[in-house]
Structures are given as C-alpha cells and as structure tokens.
Amino acid sequence: MEEQENGEIKALIKVWFKVLISFIYTYFIVSKLPKGKIRLISLLPVFSVFTILPYSLSTPTTAGLTGFFITWLANFKLILFSFNLGPLTHDLPSKSFFNFILIAAFPIKIKKIGKDPFTPTQKLPLSLPLKVLIYSLIIIAGYFSNYNKSLHPNVLLGVYCCIVYLNLEIVMGVCNKIVGSILGLELSPPFDEPYLSTSLQDFWGRRWNLMVSDVLRYTVYFPVRAFWENHIGKRWAQVVATMAAFVVSGLMHELLFFYITRASPTWEVTCFFLLHGLCLVIEIGLKRGLGFGELHWALAGPLTVGFVMVTGFWLFFPQFVRNKIDVRSLEEVNAVCRFLKGMLP
Structure with missing residues (x-):
C-alpha cells in the first residue's frame, strides 16, 4: 500500500x-x-x-x-x-x-469591482472552517459506522450530495484563500450557497460552481447565441445556447467520471445535464412567455433543491456507486491520515 x-x-x-x-x-x-x-x-x-x-x-x-x-x-x-x-x-x-x-x-476568478447583477438575495453564510468541520464529521462517521452498508440507499445518496458539494466547496475555497493571499486580491467565491436556490436558473447560473458557469458562459453560451441570433432570432438562440452549454457540461462530466472510474461511459450524467437544461429552458419560458412570477422562497427553495437531488439520485450518482468511488475515496482519506501520522514526531 x-x-x-x-x-x-x-x-x-x-x-x-x-x-x-x-x-x-x-x-x-x-x-x-x-x-x-x-x-x-x-x-x-x-x-x-x-x-x-x-x-x-x-x-x-x-x-x-x-x-x-x-x-x-x-x-x-x-x-x-x-x-x-x-x-x-x-x-x-x-x-x-x-x-x-x-x-x-487554479479554479479562481478575480472579483470585479461593483455589484454583481447575478448576486442572489437569500443568504445563510456558512464559513469555510465550519464547512470543513461538517465535511470531516461526515467522513469520520462514514469511516466508523460504514454507512454505505447501514443506511437506506436514498439516505446514502443524500449523504453523497452533501459530500460532493462540500468536497468541491472546500477544495476550491482553499485554492481561493491561498491564491488570493499570494496575489493580494479578493477573489469571487466558488459557490454561493446553492442549498438556498429558489429556481434552476438561480441554482445553475448564480450559485452552483460559479467558476464553471463563468467559463461555459464565455466559451459556449455567448458564441453559440451570437451565431444563431441571425438565423433563428434572439429568443430561440438563447434556448439553443443554453442547451449547448448543458451538453458541453454533461460531456465534460462524463470525461471526469471516466478519469475517476476508468469505466465506459453510460451517458447517465449527460442525460442529467440535458434534463436540467431542458427544465431550465421551460422554467425561463414560463416566466417570460406566460408571465409566471417567482414563487416564495420558502416553497421554491425545497422544490428546486429537491429536484436537483432526486434527479441526481436517478442519473448522476449511479456511476459513482456502481464503481465504488465512495469506498475508494474513504481509502484515500485513510491514506492521507497515515501520511500525516507518519510526519508527526
């Protein structure tokens, strides 16, 4: 070993x-x-x-x-x-x-001066150290209780949702702190409390993995929209550009899963992003075309986060579980603990 x-x-x-x-x-x-x-x-x-x-x-x-x-x-x-x-x-x-x-x-973005037009209004700030503590408790609990065997599959998938989010938030947050200190600049946060999202547009465009959203916006969404505007009009060009961004995101996630699992793609992850792209387009169409207003955040929040989690259980996490990435990840945690223990006098 x-x-x-x-x-x-x-x-x-x-x-x-x-x-x-x-x-x-x-x-x-x-x-x-x-x-x-x-x-x-x-x-x-x-x-x-x-x-x-x-x-x-x-x-x-x-x-x-x-x-x-x-x-x-x-x-x-x-x-x-x-x-x-x-x-x-x-x-x-x-x-x-x-x-x-x-x-x-590194997955960082220098914060621009002035108010960001995409800044969400709902806030429940959790500090990075607190998120590290929560993540550590989940991992420790999994190590000692072997929850991948003791928990109901749906509860286990909910735990995986928390682990994936906290893992990304912590890794990218630490990068932000270190690189921001080196550059002497304030950097944009990698996430903006996605658990408070009140719509899919809010979740994907303003709260979840903002570095990826920004990159996809400039490499896929804007060029595709600009190309199609002259052919099918602005509104339909936005639909095509939105779906193109979700397709690219799905394919890149398939590639990442392949790196991690070394198993042939099943395209479930791509279907997850296609589904969310389609639902996002429908959501925007209902708001603009039919005049549907925003639901109260107390109702919209659970509906949005619940939809993301349920579709994640269905399409995103099956590859994760089938290839025992949870087990291998815990083994990596153990290896890191052994390494740190070996460095102590």
Whole structure:
C-alpha cells in the first residue's frame, strides 16, 4: 500500500511538471502569436497533453481534480486566451509568468469591482472552517459506522450530495484563500450557497460552481447565441445556447467520471445535464412567455433543491456507486491520515 501511495505521489509530480512546461510554452511562445486561429492551432499540443494527463493518475481525488482543474478549466481558459479573451487576458493583476500560472491552473476568478447583477438575495453564510468541520464529521462517521452498508440507499445518496458539494466547496475555497493571499486580491467565491436556490436558473447560473458557469458562459453560451441570433432570432438562440452549454457540461462530466472510474461511459450524467437544461429552458419560458412570477422562497427553495437531488439520485450518482468511488475515496482519506501520522514526531 505504501509503495502504491509513493507511486501516486511521483506520478502527480510528473503530471504537474508537464503542466508547468505547457504553461511556459503558452506564456513565452504562444502569447507572441497573433490572436485567433493561429494561436488556437498552436495550442493544440497543450490541449492534447492536458486531456491525457489524468490517465497517469490512479486515485479518484488526484485524477478527478487534475481533470477538473487542467483538462476542463485550464483548457477552456486557453481557448479564450487564443482570442485574447477570458481571465488569462483581462483578470491578471500583472503580466508576470507566476500570475499567469496561478490564474490558469487554479479554479479562481478575480472579483470585479461593483455589484454583481447575478448576486442572489437569500443568504445563510456558512464559513469555510465550519464547512470543513461538517465535511470531516461526515467522513469520520462514514469511516466508523460504514454507512454505505447501514443506511437506506436514498439516505446514502443524500449523504453523497452533501459530500460532493462540500468536497468541491472546500477544495476550491482553499485554492481561493491561498491564491488570493499570494496575489493580494479578493477573489469571487466558488459557490454561493446553492442549498438556498429558489429556481434552476438561480441554482445553475448564480450559485452552483460559479467558476464553471463563468467559463461555459464565455466559451459556449455567448458564441453559440451570437451565431444563431441571425438565423433563428434572439429568443430561440438563447434556448439553443443554453442547451449547448448543458451538453458541453454533461460531456465534460462524463470525461471526469471516466478519469475517476476508468469505466465506459453510460451517458447517465449527460442525460442529467440535458434534463436540467431542458427544465431550465421551460422554467425561463414560463416566466417570460406566460408571465409566471417567482414563487416564495420558502416553497421554491425545497422544490428546486429537491429536484436537483432526486434527479441526481436517478442519473448522476449511479456511476459513482456502481464503481465504488465512495469506498475508494474513504481509502484515500485513510491514506492521507497515515501520511500525516507518519510526519508527526
């Protein structure tokens, strides 16, 4: 076991060394090329390398986070960079290589001055340390009680919803704290209390994984909408662009699941995002076309979060459970505990 853990650490070091080399090439060579197709074509080797990297990692955490940080977010940021758009062009506090790496490699977004038009109104702030405590208690309870065998399957899936959310929130929140301190800048939060969402539009566009929402907005939604507006009109172009963003999100999640499980895709995750994209389009249509107003948050909140959880039980988590990612993740926690224990005097 110890030999396997050491092998994974070495593999992770090699992966991030390749990431560093790719960013050196991008910063010192590609950035000097004219923006547009020439710069995009010159980045094809980087896109290929970033897509292959998670294959050399064997644990769910290392493969999943590398796939999320690099294969998905970094590649999409570089696509925008090809056209002098996105965070690698506009959000850098300075043009230094070090700042370029920080913005490119981590899921962060520099907070813009002024009020964000997408800021939700309902608030129930939970601090990052409190979320870490809750996450730790859930993991410890699972370790000692073996809840994957003792809990009802539906209750277990509810626990998995909490774990997935808290895991992402904590990892991205820690990145925010560290990178924000290094840059000396205030960064936008990675999530905005998605458990208080009052509609699917609120959940996906304003509260859940805001870094991904922002990247998809600029790489998929806006270009697709702009292209189709001249062909089918603004309203239908928005529908096509919304569905395109959810399709891309679904496919990227399928890729991340493949990195983690190494099992052939079943396309359930893509169906999850297609369903939510379709329901979001219907929701917006009801509000705009038929004049449906907003439901009171006390009713809309449970309906929204309940719909996300139920559809997650149905389509998102089955691959997670079938491939025993929960068991493997607990084994990783144990490995980290052993590593930390070994470092103590």
